[in-house]
Every structure is written in C-alpha cells, then in structure tokens.
Amino acid sequence: MNTRPEQRRSWPDRLPGKLLLGSLLPLLVLLLWWLGIRSGTAVVPTFGAVLEVLLHPFRTPPDLSSRSLAFSLLMTLLRLALGFSLGVATAVPLGFWAGRSRIVDRVLYPIVQVSRPVNPVVLLPVVTVLFGLSSVASVAVGPLDAWRHDVWDQVQLAMLFILWWGAFFPVFMSTVHGVRSVRTAYLDTMALLGATGSQVLRKVLLPHALPSIAQGMRIAMGVSWLVLLAAEIFPGTRSGIGYMLCTACKTSDYQYTFAAVIVIGLIGLLIDVLFQRLEQRAGRWQAAER
Amino acid sequence: MRAFTIMAGLMVLLVAVPRHGDGDAPEALPKLRVGHVGHDHQIALSVAAERGRALERPYGVWLKVLKPQEAYVLYDLGRPVARITLVRVGGGAKMPSALAQGRIEIGLGGLGPVLKFVDAGAPLKVVAPLNTDGDALVIRSGLKASDWAGFVRLVKSSPKPLRIGYKDPFANAYLIFSRALDEEQIRHGREHAAPDGRPVQVITVDLQDDENMLPAMERGIVDGVVANEPAPSLLVQNKVGSWVADLSDLPPLGKWRNHPCCVVAASDKALKQKRDIIKSFLKVIAAGSDVVLRDKESALTVEAKWTGNAPEVAWSSVSHVVYVGRAGEAWIAAVDVWLDMLSSSQAFQKDLKGRSALDIRSVAFDLAPLNEALAEMPARSR
Secondary structure (H helix, E strand, O other): OOOOHHHHOOHHHOHHHHHHHHHHHHHHHHHHHHHHOOOOOOOOOOHHHHHHHHHOOOOOOOOOOOOOHHHHHHHHHHHHHHHHHHHHHHHHHHHHHHHHOHHHHHHHHHHHHHHOOOOHHHHHHHHHHHHOOOEHHHHOOOOOOHHHHHHHOOOEHHHHHHHHHHHHHHHHHHHHHHHHOOOHHHHHHHHHOOOOHHHHHHHHHHHHHHHHHHHHHHHHHHHHHHHHHHHOOOOOOOOOHHHHHHHHHHOOOHHHHHHHHHHHHHHHHHHHHHHHHHHHHHOHHHHHHO | OHHHHHHHHHHHHHHHOOOOOHHHOHHHOOEEEEEEOOOHHHHHHHHHHHHHHHHHHHHOEEEEEEEOOOEEEEEEOOEEEEEEEEEEOOOOOHHHHHHHOOOOOEEEEEHHHHHHHHHOOOOEEEEEEOEEEOEEEEEEOOOOOOOHHHHHHHHHHOOOOEEEEEOOOOOHHHHHHHHHHHHOOOOEEOOOEOOOOOEOOEEEEEOOOHHHHHHHHHOOOOOEEEEEOOHHHHHHHOOOEEEEEEHHHOOOOOOOOOOEOEEEEEEHHHHHHOHHHHHHHHHHHHHHHHHHHHOHHHHHHHHHHHHOOOHHHHHHHHHHEEEOOOOOHHHHHHHHHHHHHHHHOOOOOOOOOOOOHHHHHHHHEOOHHHHHHHHHOOHHHO
C-alpha cells in the first residue's frame, strides 16, 4: 500500500495550519504595537507609518540619503546571490576533493579550522584595506551602460569576499562530511563494475553528499544573510537594506528602520523556507530508503 | 580571636552608625545622567570636571570627583545639588536617541541630529551652545592643493573624479562642502554620473564613521575627507593628509563662519522636573568654556587625557574649534543661517517641516535656563 505522506499529516503540518500557527506571534506583536503606539514617538513610529513605507517600496525617502526600499532590497539580494554563489561554487568542488583525497584534506584542514571560527564581520577592516572601494563594475570587462554601471558599482568586492567567507565554510564542511559518509560498499561495487571516476561522482558521491550539502547551504545562507546586513555599513556603501537601516537610525527616520527590519525578517523566513524545501528534496531518496 | 572580635565590631560600627550629613551623601542626592561623545568639541565638560574645586571661587559651581570621567557631585553655591553620571553615548544620532529613549536626561552632541529628533517628535530642547566651526577639508598627501581655490583647480583639471569621504549625510562638514561645490558649479554626487547623465567631478563617499577616515585615506580609498575635528588634525599629524581649508571659509564667503556644531540638549521631562539642576549644570558648562578660552594650555592637557589623542593633535584640533559658552547674538544669527539651510535641504519632514528659522527656534530651543544660570553666576565670570 502506497500512502502519500501528505495524507497522514495532522493539521499543524499542513500549509494552512503552518501559516496560522506561525503568524500568531507576529500578529500579536503587531497588535500590541498598533495598540501601544497610537501617536508614534521619536524612536518608535506608528504601525501606520511603517506600513506606508512598506506599501510604497519604490518611493525614494525624501531625507534619508538612501535609495528606495525596492532598490535597496534588490541590491542586497544581488550581493547575497553573488557572494553566496561564489561560496558554494568554490566550497563544493574543494569539499569533494578534500573528502576523497587524504593529501588535500591534510593540506586544507589547518587553514580551514583556523579560518572557520573567524566571524566574517570582523574581517571588514582588513578587506577594506585589501579591496578598497573596488566593485564588480571596476573589474568588469567591456563598457557598461549607465544604469548597469550604477548597479554593479554598488556590488563591492570587499562585500563579496566576506559573503564568500560566510558561505564557504559551512558548505565545505558539510560537503566533506557528505562525501565521507558514502558507504565504501557502494564505491567498491562501482569499482568492480568498472565505473569511471565521473560515473562514481555522478551516480554515488553526488547523490549521497547532496542532503549534507543542502544542509550546509541552508546554514551558510543564514550566516550570509546576517553577514551581509552588517557588511552594508561598509565604508562607501550607498544602498542596501542594511545601509537603509543604519542611515535611518542616523537621521531618526525610524519608520524606515522598522520597515527594513520587517523586510529583513520576511526575506530571511522566505530564504529559510526555500532552503528547507531544497534540503528535503535533496534528502528525499534517503527518506525513501529508510 | 580577641583582635578579630574588635575588628569585626569596628566594621559593624562603621557600617551601621549613621554619619553626619547623610543627606549630602552622593547616594541621597538627585541624579542627572549626562550623555556625551567624548571628543574635544565637548571639552568644556571635561575641563570643568578636571578643574574640580578650583572653579568654585570664580564661578560658584564645581564638580567633585566620585569616579573619574564617570561620576561627580555637582556643587552650586557651596551646596551639593546632584550626582552627575557621565555616559559616553557616541556621536551623531546616538545622543538624541539616548535622550529620546530616556537613557540620559541631558546630552552634549551635534545640533543637526538633535533637530532631526525634534522634527521626528522627540520631546527635546536645545538648551545651550557648546562650540562652532572646527570642520575641515583634508586631502591625500601628494595631491597638490593647499587652499580652497587650489582644490577647485585640482578638481577641474583632474581627468578622473576625486573621491571625498564624509562620515554622515547630515554632518556639518558634508552639508557645507556639498553647498560649496554647488557654488563653484562642480558636479558632485555619490554616483559616477550626475542626474543629468554627465560624469561627476567629485564623488562623495559615505565612510560611515570618523574612525574609517584614516585607513581610507592611507589606502587611497578616498582622495580626501571633510570632517569635524579632531579627525582632520589626526590625519595631518599622521602625515596621511594635508590641510586644505577650514570649511567655515568656503563659499558663499562668510556664510559658514560661526556655523553651530555641538550643543547641549535636554529632555522636556528633565527640563520640567530637574530645571534647577540643569541650570547648575549649564553653569558648569559655561565655566568650562570660559576656562578653555582663557587657559588653552590646560584645556589641551585635559583634551589629551580624556580623548587619548597625542598632544600635537590636541593642539591643532582645539585651535580650530571655537568654544561658545553663551547664546549670544552672533551664535543665534549663525543658528538661523543653519536652520534655513537645513530646511531648504529637506532635512525636516515632520514637525519642523516648512517652518522659518525663528519658528524652529521657538519649538526646538529653550535658552531660558542658560540665561537664568548665567545671571545667577558671580559677576566676574559672566
């Protein structure tokens, strides 16, 4: 009998149930805020003022020295996507290599263990010195039109570096772990069948390591998200959700600070849900095997 | 054993027996939490704190140290009136933010951030001036400009835009500098292209904080900075940059002279509940300002001690700042110029939006306690 797992779920595990239960506390906070701050104070704006910002994401704040909420979010997500992708793109192959080769593992182990606990945010002064204000626009090949230059000029190499740092280690460690956890019986069988290295990678190593890699990516994404918001107060930054949040505090435009905090929370939740799905999908075959 | 019993008995006596004048004990006094940034614009406070009882005869007020740079007893006319706690709250919006949150009751900080908070509805008032001027343009050593005219020539002849850093979009230095560039018809902005699509000649870079200026200059991330003291003196003394201009001398000529910088601000609640203590505290500030003006040498020693800056940085920095202990006509006139400029820059979006300078002063300033305090001070100190 093949019963679909969804049919056996109780209501808290179904989407409407999840949404209802998950929104209870945020709604309570919003209600308390709405009831408690009816006229707004200099540091806590009214719920209405924040909602006004959220409902007009393309409006440029008049006195904030910051771009619109939508543009800020676009820049933040662009930096995140690039930095995180770089981290994953370097961590996965190196992780496979270290997982399969004792020599590579011995070479990488000390540097990885020394670097892994270093919070990327504390590297900001160092990377500022290393990269200055260089951006993707300054290293891009070929001419860029004005708006492309404007966008790429705000993706600074220093930021990408610390995002890479934040993403690399969790993905690298989980890839090494995933590769090492492959049963030797599978590898021996593949060898007996005369499989090539590429076949072993595609048919055995990758499927086995994928759930672990996905788990590492989920952790890495959480780290990158936190790191990025701190990195957006990097000298020379002129856009991004973190920048907007910081500038709004400086100019006492706290409705933008609160709006930015809400956006950060919602995007963080969305990203986590996406990566949770990815993790579940990558580990589906393992669940079926159990 | 007997010795131990005697010692224990003595200790119990010391703790338990009420002392004379317990009402004057610091714990029994009303408290006043004072926020400050800790840089040399606010040297009036540190000088007064360091001078101690020497202030009493000429000014009638003084601060008795409980814990250096942290806790003092404020004396006025021979009586202890309050226990003062100094809190380093940080610069920019941090001071008015701490005031609005009730973490401090009175604070020393920039006029611009205080007004932004008043605009946002914070129940605060500017109660006294502290200093004016003290902003400068410094460029990377090696670039050829030694005055404003030279800088303008450098910008106009440079094939690439010059990058000039600032710490805050509402910092005095940035506001004056950007208006002076407008005056010289130099295209500037944070992007490479001006709104009309033409390339800018000066790119302004938000360095987020004073502390980022030295590494940014050293590594050539920016070609120069506009900042308030002591940052320019620090850059020059470290041979990272060379002095170009005091921003008070930038065009339109004369407009920026005496531009207000730091002020003392207090919460409306403190002004209502602790008005007399605030008056006594303002006497201390006025006394400290007087000492700075009359005895620069000792002010420099204090500056170096409180800020940790090298003596030569302290000397240069203090020389460029004008300390003001009284809200005289010149200060009020300079404040009005500044308020008009902030209004025209769309800096006010709420309670102060569209108001005239006079109107803003009536809402955001309460100079009565200062004037009363000065009237009460001994004649020779006024």
